[in-house]
Amino acid sequence: MGEGSAVANFLRRTLWPLVVGMAAGALLVALRAPAWLVAGGLLLLSVAAITMALRTRTAMLTVTRADEALGRTILPPLAREVFEHLPDPLLLLDAGGRVLFANSAMRAVVGVGSENKHVSALLRTPLVLEAIAHTSTSGEPGAVEFSIPVPVERFYQAYVARSATEPPITTFLLHDLTAIKRTEQMRADFVANASHELRTPLSAVSGFIDTLKGHARDDVEARDRFLDIMSVEAGRMRRLIEDLLSLTRIELNEHVRPAGVVALEAIVRETAAALMPLAKSDDIAVEVVAASGLPLVVGERDELIQLFQNLIHNAIKYGKSGGHVWITLATAPGPGGRGAGEMVSVAVRDDGEGIAVDAIPRLTERFYRVDVRRSRERGGTGLGLAIVKHIVNRHQGRLSIESQAGAGSTFTVFLPCAPPDNTVTELL
Numbered sequence: 001m002g003e004g005s006a007v008a009n010f011l012r013r014t015l016w017p018l019v020v021g022m023a024a025g026a027l028l029v030a031l032r033a034p035a036w037l038v039a040g041g042l043l044l045l046s047v048a049a050i051t052m053a054l055r056t057r058t059a060m061l062t063v064t065r066a067d068e069a070l071g072r073t074i075l076p077p078l079a080r081e082v083f084e085h086l087p088d089p090l091l092l093l094d095a096g097g098r099v100l101f102a103n104s105a106m107r108a109v110v111g112v113g114s115e116n117k118h119v120s121a122l123l124r125t126p127l128v129l130e131a132i133a134h135t136s137t138s139g140e141p142g143a144v145e146f147s148i149p150v151p152v153e154r155f156y157q158a159y160v161a162r163s164a165t166e167p168p169i170t171t172f173l174l175h176d177l178t179a180i181k182r183t184e185q186m187r188a189d190f191v192a193n194a195s196h197e198l199r200t201p202l203s204a205v206s207g208f209i210d211t212l213k214g215h216a217r218d219d220v221e222a223r224d225r226f227l228d229i230m231s232v233e234a235g236r237m238r239r240l241i242e243d244l245l246s247l248t249r250i251e252l253n254e255h256v257r258p259a260g261v262v263a264l265e266a267i268v269r270e271t272a273a274a275l276m277p278l279a280k281s282d283d284i285a286v287e288v289v290a291a292s293g294l295p296l297v298v299g300e301r302d303e304l305i306q307l308f309q310n311l312i313h314n315a316i317k318y319g320k321s322g323g324h325v326w327i328t329l330a331t332a333p334g335p336g337g338r339g340a341g342e343m344v345s346v347a348v349r350d351d352g353e354g355i356a357v358d359a360i361p362r363l364t365e366r367f368y369r370v371d372v373r374r375s376r377e378r379g380g381t382g383l384g385l386a387i388v389k390h391i392v393n394r395h396q397g398r399l400s401i402e403s404q405a406g407a408g409s410t411f412t413v414f415l416p417c418a419p420p421d422n423t424v425t426e427l428l
């Protein structure tokens with residue numbers, strides 16, 4: 001029943017006693033009846049009108065409540081509660097497509113106050129509405145994939161089915177595909193980026209091979225120069241493949257806690273020493289300062305060497321020629337404050353070019369570089385900090401990056417300490 005016709009019905013049913021009362025009052029006045037008789041009659045008719053009005057209102061409320069209650073009677077309290085807490089969004093619709101029930105996950109998708117509304121007022125995708133209409137009339141179950149573009153695009157698989165009950169109920173269940181779609185997209189982007197990165201050195205190498213087979217065949221000077229370039233490009237491809245393999249290996253293990261217990265100072269000093277020739281060639285002084293009595297940390301030695309290699313190498317690569325790299329080891333409170341599991345911090349600071357503030361959040365993305373040409377010139381793959389982030393995650397640590405363009409950068413890694421009386425098995 002429409003709201004307009006319900007109101008008209010209400011007025012028709014309550015106004016007539018007043019109209020009849022007024023007509024009777026006018027007749028009594030015309031017949032010169034005593035005033036008390038007219039007043040008494042009018043009073044009685046008013047009481048009748050009020051009583052009828054109240055009865056009509058109660059009847060109307062009963063009709064609307066009956067509609068709402070349809071959802072309740074169809075769903076016993078236990079089923080209602082179970083559906084309410086389902087993680088997947090669920091709608092139950094009557095044969096006409098009106099909402100009888102929407103669980104809390106569905107309310108997060110279509111908004112609150114959906115009960116009694118037509119489904120087309122909640123979901124606008126024609127494909128979805130067609131699937132619901134088809135299943136409601138034919139009884140054939142259906143499934144469609146669709147997306148809701150705002151506020152942030154989300155992807156869903158919708159399942160529609162009709163019950164064999166009387167009256168029939170149409171169930172509309174959503175399965176959120178957003179995370180899967182994003183992962184698929186990331187994988188596709190990653191493969192596209194990796195092939196692009198490999199294609200550049202590969203085409204340089206094959207170009208030089210063609211030149212050496214052709215007109216430079218007998219040009220000894222050109223041949224030596226080209227072979228040098230080919231060797232640099234081959235080195236770039238090798239580093240890229242090594243970094244890609246490391247990244248995959250670390251990602252595969254990311255959910256497994258490291259089994260070892262290590263002293264960070266020794267690892268950091270060893271790594272810095274191995275990079276000394278590179279630092280020397282850029283005339284950069286590397287200094288390691290460690291607080292005394294540093295606790296051991298839970299960690300995988302090889303992965304931690306790779307982590308500090310990437311950070312110290314970056315500090316040298318993007319540092320200032322004739323400048324400094326400072327590496328400082330200290331203890332730091334855990335994320336929950338003092339006493340909540342201590343950590344060891346390793347800060348790698350340089351006095352190089354620095355990084356613009358808006359680039360900092362993107363540094364750990366695969367293949368992200370602030371200056372692509374500079375990174376390539378310095379032999380970078382764009383994967384170093386992505387590897388650092390995954391190793392830190394696996395170690396349940398934290399990475400902080402502070403920098404100012406032109407004023408150097410500090411990359412600090414925080415790693416949880418091993419329990420004081422640990423053994424390797426206790427940590428597993």
Ligand code: ADP
Pocket residue numbers: 310314315317318319350352353354355363368369370371375376379380381382383384385386409
């Ligand atoms: P790359 O192989 O290019 O060095 P990384 O993942 O290690 O890749 O670093 C990503 C980018 O972050 C670099 O290309 C560079 O632009 C920037 N970057 C990293 N470390 C530093 C640093 N110490 N100083 C300035 N920029 C840095």
